[in-house]
Amino acid sequence: MPLRLDTTSPIPFYYQIREQLRQQITSGQLEPGDALPSEAQLCTETGVSRMTARQALTQLANEGLVIRQRGRGTFVAAPKTILPNMQVTGMSYTEIMGQAGMSAGARVLAQEVIPASAEVAAQLRLATGERIIRIVRTRLAAGVIMSLETSFYPYSLFPNLAEADLTDASIYRFLEQRYGIAPAYAVDTIEISVAGAYEAENFKVNEGAPIVLVTTLGCLANDTPVVFTQTIHRGDRFRASLRRERQK
Numbered sequence: 654m655p656l657r658l659d660t661t662s663p664i665p666f667y668y669q670i671r672e673q674l675r676q677q678i679t680s681g682q683l684e685p686g687d688a689l690p691s692e693a694q695l696c697t698e699t700g701v702s703r704m705t706a707r708q709a710l711t712q713l714a715n716e717g718l719v720i721r722q723r724g725r726g727t728f729v730a731a732p733k734t735i736l737p738n739m740q741v742t743g744m745s746y747t748e749i750m751g752q753a754g755m756s757a758g759a760r761v762l763a764q765e766v767i768p769a770s771a772e773v774a775a776q777l778r779l780a781t782g783e784r785i786i787r788i789v790r791t792r793l794a795a796g797v798i799m800s801l802e803t804s805f806y807p808y809s810l811f812p813n814l815a816e817a818d819l820t821d822a823s824i825y826r827f828l829e830q831r832y833g834i835a836p837a838y839a840v841d842t843i844e845i846s847v848a849g850a851y852e853a854e855n856f857k858v859n860e861g862a863p864i865v866l867v868t869t870l871g872c873l874a875n876d877t878p879v880v881f882t883q884t885i886h887r888g889d890r891f892r893a894s895l896r897r898e899r900q901k
């Protein structure tokens with residue numbers, strides 16, 4: 654469907670282009686994998702500058718509606734994964750992905766015993782410098798990297814965890830099976846941010862793309878913290894569904 658700009662409208666041209674392309678995507682006129690017009694084609698069709706065309710496509714990419722591939726073009730992205738039942742605390746990533754109908758995976762980037770920083774020690778109620786286990790993993794869904802996860806565990810509770818094979822494993826399940834310990838509940842703190850160079854490289858997205866920062870403190874039923882996790886989620890591939898009920 655050709656794009657039409659209202660030159661008398663106060664709405665910026667990039668916004669008009671973006672919204673028309675968005676409507677074509679959400680209505681199914683453009684399907685996952687379909688190519689969008691190039692920047693040059695948008696300029697020819699609408700008469701806007703190259704910068705305006707780029708801004709429209711970049712915003713669609715940052716929202717996760719399209720994927721821009723250097724040297725190839727811009728393509729409609731697969732629908733975002735909807736995470737259900739997010740009001741349930743203490744669920745592992747593997748369990749959440751399972752409820753979303755997707756297979757979870759994990760690749761270990763770092764697994765080591767280190768002294769606790771002041772921040773981590775405070776979260777885990779340890780002395781600064783006390784031994785902890787740091788595990789950094791990429792989390793996958795259907796083979797695609799979705800999250801960067803850095804977790805910290807008290808060494809006194811989980812000796813030898815640094816040597817365990819945690820590839821594609823649910824750590825919560827592993828802890829319960831190996832040590833008889835697993836969080837009874839978790840407290841999440843959620844923030845919205847944008848990808849820097851590190852996140853962009855790992856997620857294969859543009860710097861400035863949306864990301865979701867989640868810090869999680871997992872505790873036993875007696876409120877003893879057993880894991881502190883900092884997770885960076887791709888904002889272009891997730892949507893969370895929350896149910897809220899009014900208290901009577």
